[in-house]
Amino acid sequence: MKLSDLTGQAGGWLEAGDSDNRIVITSRIRLARNLRDEPFPGWAKKAERVRVLDRIRPAVEGLAEMKDGASEGLADLSALDKQVLVERHLISREHAAKGAGSAVVVNRKQSVSIMINEEDHLRMQALRPGLQLAAAWKQIDKVDTALEAKLDYAFHPRLGYLTACPSNVGTGMRASVMAHLPGLVLNDQINQVIQAVNKIGLAVRGLYGEGTEAMGNLFQVSNQTTLGESEPEILERLGKVIGMILQHERHARENLLARRPTALLDQIGRAYGVLTHAWSIASKEALNLLSLLRLGIDLGLFPEPFRTGIDALFMETQPAHLQKASRQKLAAEERDALRAERIRGRLKALPPPATGSVTPGNGAPKESTDE
């Protein structure tokens, strides 16, 4: 199967879930593995990378998990196809820059993707909707165990799995949870939370990982250290912190409703106004406003059945997805117009926010007017 056929379908992990899963978008676990006797991809010569690919690719394609999946060399993918995969979190931005000697193999459900010759010989990840760290670990652990029977991994009795970057050595595991945190952002608490999380050895990053901006109030929380703790220990620590962040987010939302309902309704109402009437909109603005609509649904201001459509727009309005759907390369202005059109189409039947349930001044402390 071609990757482009696969990405023509929605990713399974986009499906909406319940309560906690309204805040947590996805759980992702990736493992870094290398062959014992070959130079790491960044140091290997092209011929060596090709040799490694020829050793690893058949082993990966032969996995039961990858039956009916898609496998593609990076050299055979167009820039647009690569960008679609990045937007779906199936490959990293670093991997998208690779060409001959690198490949990606994705299972049919798009829940497991294996990058060959990224920074390490193998970067395999399991991606799941909502808060499902344990299930994601179980799945990728199984894939890894099946692969280790066929490939001779670089493993050190004291240091564990050896990786190109010393920051990944040990378990080689990076577990990350993508969370939608508009409450903490609107309440100006997000920086405090980020600092607190950083202090305990976890990282908070933007939408596309390291060094990327937080858009649409989406944040990735992940473990920073990989040596000295077992995989379940790392997951438990991360899970606990996520639980606390979720609690803070819920609390921030309650707080906004109780103390600053006018400001909150204003933001959501404006997002509704702009998204349903814009004729040209950039991807960053679209994400930020879609985030507010999503918050509106969580708060019961919009009917629940619209959730799926709004969630889908997060992906559909990304630059590469837009262009892929329109089957042509578009200039920035054309993209912005098309994006606005897609959004208006999806939201045509969305009623204005039902503000009756949230009445400003209804026993809540009076707000300052200069907000």
Next chain:
Amino acid sequence: MHCDVCHENEATVFLTQIVNGKMQKVNLCESCSKAKGVADPTGFALADLLLGLGAAQQVEEGTPEPVRCPQCGFTQTDFKKTGRLGCAACYETFAEGLESLLKAMHKGMRHTGKVPVRLQRALELGSKVETLKADLEKAVQQENYESAAELRDRIRQIEEEIHS
């Protein structure tokens, strides 16, 4: 190895510091280390302080023969450039320098997680050999030569199994 400051005396004080994830090494003789007051080298850029700004770079470049990884030819300078290692064997080649880097980066220094199934047996046997060797030493000390011979044979047997 000569002192990096006076370039005359034999260096006896070897300092390593990680600055922004990069390793700096300074070698000093006893009198220079005292003159520079290096009792507690924490909290400042070592080479820069002792030898002037930018000196850390020179110290590194001044080393005549850079250590190369026998498996892939990677050097410490390459690591400085990329922050990535060349191959699995680099972890042994540069073990000394990596030690402090790993200590600063991670929660612990020993992997306690998953182990590939095929290595599990070897690791288990390895720790068994350690125990038996301790027992053997004890037996020899107690002049219990009969059980010492038994233990020696068992160790030999297991070691053969590991290497097969």
